[in-house]
Amino acid sequence: MKKFNWKNIWTNVRLMLMIGLVVFLYSFTSKRNNARKTNKIIVEFVNNAELFVSYETVNKLLIENAGDLKTIGKDKVVLNKLENTLNEHDMIQKSEVFVSINGVLKAVVTQRTPIARVFSEEGSFYIDSKGNRMPLSKIQTARLPIVLGEITDKNEKEMYDLLWLIYNDDFLKKNITGIEILPSGSLRMTNRNYNYDIEFGKTVEVERKFDNYKAFFQKAVHDTLVDKYKVINLKFTQQVVCTK
Structure with missing residues (x-):
């Protein structure tokens, strides 16, 4: 006759009871937790x-x-x-x-993160970090470059890339205060601290033009000549042409 191993049986029974108790307590706690009111x-x-x-x-x-x-x-x-x-x-x-x-x-x-504010015939709105139009806020006015002129389907991508570059560059973000879109498609910019205009030209070789501008600015400020200029022309990527 086969003998039962009562010790093993009792161990298995206790294990099943413990598992059942854990499941019961978890279920009970979960129900109580879900029934708790939001306060x-x-x-x-x-x-x-x-x-x-x-x-x-x-x-x-x-x-x-x-x-x-x-x-x-x-x-x-x-x-x-x-x-x-x-x-x-x-x-x-x-x-x-x-x-x-x-x-x-x-x-x-x-x-949403605005990166520029546009004034056009359609009204005023922001361009956000995703390149989408964003309405003005009723409680906050962001200090951003002002864009004058029309942003259309044709120039929207190029303008977003340029504005995003300015937003992510510490120097340009502080220096460039305004961008005017001319009927020809060229851009004219204003800066924060000086009276000269920046003739930027079309939105081609944008990074190179800005690199040229940074190099000019650093030298002009160092030589104390920056106050004498009226126009800084960046259209020609090989050089910066300054007009007094």
Whole structure:
């Protein structure tokens, strides 16, 4: 007759009981956690140096679209809906919304980044870091180069590349204050501290022209000649032509 190994059987039974207990406790805790009510909203901006949309606006959008936070359980909050609602706002690039264990509804918001402001017959708007048009903010005015003239389908890509280059260059970002798009398609620029105009020409060999301008500026400031010039011509990529 085969003998049962009661020790092994009892060990297996205890293991199954322990697993069952863990599953029960997890399920019980999970249900209690999901049933916990949302009790607070926190809005966090990834970069809050300049706010183009207010904390109050984001908070209001969450309240209006989340339902009654005082009575709704955590598991009833539709996070995708809230994220989509925030992402539809003109000043928001993307958002992440989640609920913490303690019932805190948190939204992490990344704003759109304007890189230039355009004045044209269509009105005034920003160009953002993705090359898209962005409306002006009601609470903040960005200090950016002013673009005068029409940005069309034909010149949109070239103008975005030029503006993005200026935005990401510390010297150009501080120095270039205005860009005028002439009927010929050439560009005329203004600078922050001096009275000369920059005749930039067409949007070709842009980086080389700016390198020429930086070299001229460094030498002219060093030689204290920069105040004497009225026009700095960068059209000819082999040289910088200065007019007093």
